[in-house]
Amino acid sequence: MRTILALAVTALLLASSAHAADKLDIRSEVAGTTNGVSNLADDSFNWNPQNFPGFYYDPKKDIGTEQLTISITDENDLSGSVPFGVVYTTTACQSAFRLSDFGSYNVIGFLGEKYFAGYVNDTGLYQWMQIPLLRSDDPNSLDKGQLQKILVDDNSEIVVTQDKPLDLLEGYQLGFKSIDSRSSRVDLELRKDDVVVDTSSAYPSKDDATYSDKTYTYKKDLGDQKGLVTIAVYIKNAYNDTETSAITVDGIWQISEESTAVKVGDKFGKMSVGEADGTAGIITLNNAGQPISLQENSDVPLMGDIHLRTADSNVLRLYLYRQVTEPGTYDIRGSIAGAIDKTDNLEEGSFTWSAQNFAGFYYDADRDLGTESLTTTLTEGNWLSGDSPYGISYQTVAQLAELQFQDWGRYMIIGFLGEPYFSGYSLTEDGGMDLLNRASIDENSLASGQLERILLDSREKTVLAKGDFLDLEEGYRLLLKGVDESGKAFLELSKDGATVNLKIIAPGHEYANTADQTYYYRTNVGVQNGLVTIAVHFKDAVSDGRKSEAIVDGIWQISEIPVLVAPDKTFGKMLVRSVDANNGVITMDNKDSALTLNKNRDISLLPEIGLRTADNDTLRFFIYRQGKI
Numbered sequence: 001m002r003t004i005l006a007l008a009v010t011a012l013l014l015a016s017s018a019h020a021a022d023k024l025d026i027r028s029e030v031a032g033t034t035n036g037v038s039n040l041a042d043d044s045f046n047w048n049p050q051n052f053p054g055f056y057y058d059p060k061k062d063i064g065t066e067q068l069t070i071s072i073t074d075e076n077d078l079s080g081s082v083p084f085g086v087v088y089t090t091t092a093c094q095s096a097f098r099l100s101d102f103g104s105y106n107v108i109g110f111l112g113e114k115y116f117a118g119y120v121n122d123t124g125l126y127q128w129m130q131i132p133l134l135r136s137d138d139p140n141s142l143d144k145g146q147l148q149k150i151l152v153d154d155n156s157e158i159v160v161t162q163d164k165p166l167d168l169l170e171g172y173q174l175g176f177k178s179i180d181s182r183s184s185r186v187d188l189e190l191r192k193d194d195v196v197v198d199t200s201s202a203y204p205s206k207d208d209a210t211y212s213d214k215t216y217t218y219k220k221d222l223g224d225q226k227g228l229v230t231i232a233v234y235i236k237n238a239y240n241d242t243e244t245s246a247i248t249v250d251g252i253w254q255i256s257e258e259s260t261a262v263k264v265g266d267k268f269g270k271m272s273v274g275e276a277d278g279t280a281g282i283i284t285l286n287n288a289g290q291p292i293s294l295q296e297n298s299d300v301p302l303m304g305d306i307h308l309r310t311a312d313s314n315v316l317r318l319y320l321y322r323q324v325t326e327p328g329t330y331d332i333r334g335s336i337a338g339a340i341d342k343t344d345n346l347e348e349g350s351f352t353w354s355a356q357n358f359a360g361f362y363y364d365a366d367r368d369l370g371t372e373s374l375t376t377t378l379t380e381g382n383w384l385s386g387d388s389p390y391g392i393s394y395q396t397v398a399q400l401a402e403l404q405f406q407d408w409g410r411y412m413i414i415g416f417l418g419e420p421y422f423s424g425y426s427l428t429e430d431g432g433m434d435l436l437n438r439a440s441i442d443e444n445s446l447a448s449g450q451l452e453r454i455l456l457d458s459r460e461k462t463v464l465a466k467g468d469f470l471d472l473e474e475g476y477r478l479l480l481k482g483v484d485e486s487g488k489a490f491l492e493l494s495k496d497g498a499t500v501n502l503k504i505i506a507p508g509h510e511y512a513n514t515a516d517q518t519y520y521y522r523t524n525v526g527v528q529n530g531l532v533t534i535a536v537h538f539k540d541a542v543s544d545g546r547k548s549e550a551i552v553d554g555i556w557q558i559s560e561i562p563v564l565v566a567p568d569k570t571f572g573k574m575l576v577r578s579v580d581a582n583n584g585v586i587t588m589d590n591k592d593s594a595l596t597l598n599k600n601r602d603i604s605l606l607p608e609i610g611l612r613t614a615d616n617d618t619l620r621f622f623i624y625r626q627g628k629i
Contacts, residue, residue, distance in 0.1 A: 054322030056109030092281030099251030137227030143278025360625030362415030398584025405554025441530025
């Protein structure tokens with residue numbers, strides 16, 4: 001028997017899920033018309049680290065300057081000539097090393113990544129302390145038309161022994177051959193891919209040791225840039241007796257030796273470098289010679305792994321997203337609340353995140369669906385009260401949505417904790433288009449104090465031959481046992497290998513209607529009786545004596561494992577305050593879970609949603625959701 005895999009809800013829903021996937025799409029704020037209101041000013045829109053978490057931002061240092069502006073013409077085009085329809089700018093900012101005695105360097109966000117643009121003189125320190133700057137021949141990378149990724153910037157204390165060298169990135173290891181106690185000399189050896197590439201000595205334990213004595217550096221020629229320090233290691237001290245030798249490292253700096261060229265004319269997807277000013281630290285890109293037509297349901301690879309996507313709608317909606325494919329865990333960050341760019345964006349101590357400024361909340365751009373919001377209200381400076389009026393409040397509202405197979409009618413969808421959930425089937429004006437509503441006994445899930453996760457909603461066509469399985473979610477499979485000459489199909493639904501339902505439908509009948517062509521399965525879900533959880537539409541079914549087959553063109557499945565949303569139920573630090581089934585509204589607050597927003601805190605707020613404060617005396621904080629690949 002063959003197995004046919006059912007398609008997932010949509011790529012967007014999978015990409016925004018916090019569960020592991022083969023890619024992660026980090027979405028920006030949506031430009032265009034949402035909730036009936038356009039946010040385009042003079043047909044232009046600007047994305048920055050506040051409304052696009054795919055751009056680089058350091059909340060501790062409040063550093064992040066990437067911006068991308070689109071300007072739309074009357075024809076919904078982004079011009080490829082002056083004035084350009086897409087312009088990207090980024091500016092280098094001075095940043096102190098984690099080991100502050102190394103001084104400072106210029107950091108720059110570029111295509112969403114953190115890059116090194118050059119060493120700079122930190123006027124707050126003695127220049128003789130700034131070893132990476134002093135030992136570099138060409139310290140300004142951007143002035144040479146290139147950037148390097150920052151690999152390591154750490155001031156943690158690490159003990160290095162002769163049999164356990166210091167592991168660096170890009171194949172490098174730093175070890176030592178010997179320690180001479182009389183001269184306080186440490187003989188160091190740098191290896192790359194197990195081949196010695198440099199030897200040097202340091203004197204960390206000698207009397208009155210200077211920063212130069214204690215610092216090992218390795219420099220290389222990178223393109224046109226001569227003698228750039230790519231590795232710097234600060235050795236705090238050395239220990240040596242008859243049995244053991246060790247050194248203590250408490251400062252590590254490494255940048256990549258693979259440079260990214262950013263000279264005028266260099267291309268990144270549809271964008272090319274228009275300016276690279278090493279003195280001012282500015283890079284601009286534009287779409288010269290690459291006009292972009294904003295057609296419905298288009299996906300334009302714009303630059304690097306940043307795309308521009310338009311909704312599958314006749315109403316213009318578009319957004320940026322960054323597609324991440326490298327395995328790991330990523331924080332999908334909301335906008336920053338508090339003091340950014342020396343300006344406080346808190347209004348009366350409050351800040352609200354929605355699907356527009358937090359990509360971790362559910363949003364469907366094609367249908368303009370998504371109502372989740374979370375508001376924090378500070379009192380006494382940094383206090384989120386656990387008593388009324390509460391310091392944290394969350395609200396979400398169900399919205400009417402059409403099933404992908406529209407002849408089945410409509411249902412209520414609700415974003416909850418960043419995921420799309422089903423809250424009930426809806427009646428339609430055309431009584432013939434509410435089959436799933438009529439087939440269910442208890443059709444309103446929210447009235448029963450529960451929600452069901454939407455697993456499948458597709459109208460992709462799939463051909464099943466006799467004996468083929470259609471694989472569904474949660475262990476379900478639908479088997480086409482056969483088709484007779486009159487166009488009837490014999491179907492068997494199984495779960496985890498056990499038959500749970502048999503049914504005969506007539507999709508191939510000459511006068512078949514939607515009900516004749518639909519297989520559905522209903523079951524008790526939680527306290528809800530007879531809810532249709534699976535529906536499969538068969539466009540046709542034929543048998544000519546030689547073969548029997550049926551065409552599937554609609555699949556719907558919701559989970560039979562409900563999420564309870566009754567009042568007083570807790571989700572992390574939040575408590576369900578009210579559930580209004582008639583209006584489809586769920587509210588939560590942090591009753592009895594007061595929080596103080598001290599610096600450098602990471603608080604698990606809701607399942608898979610956290611709140612983090614910057615490691616800075618100036619209050620900055622944001623909510624985030626983790627995505628995994």
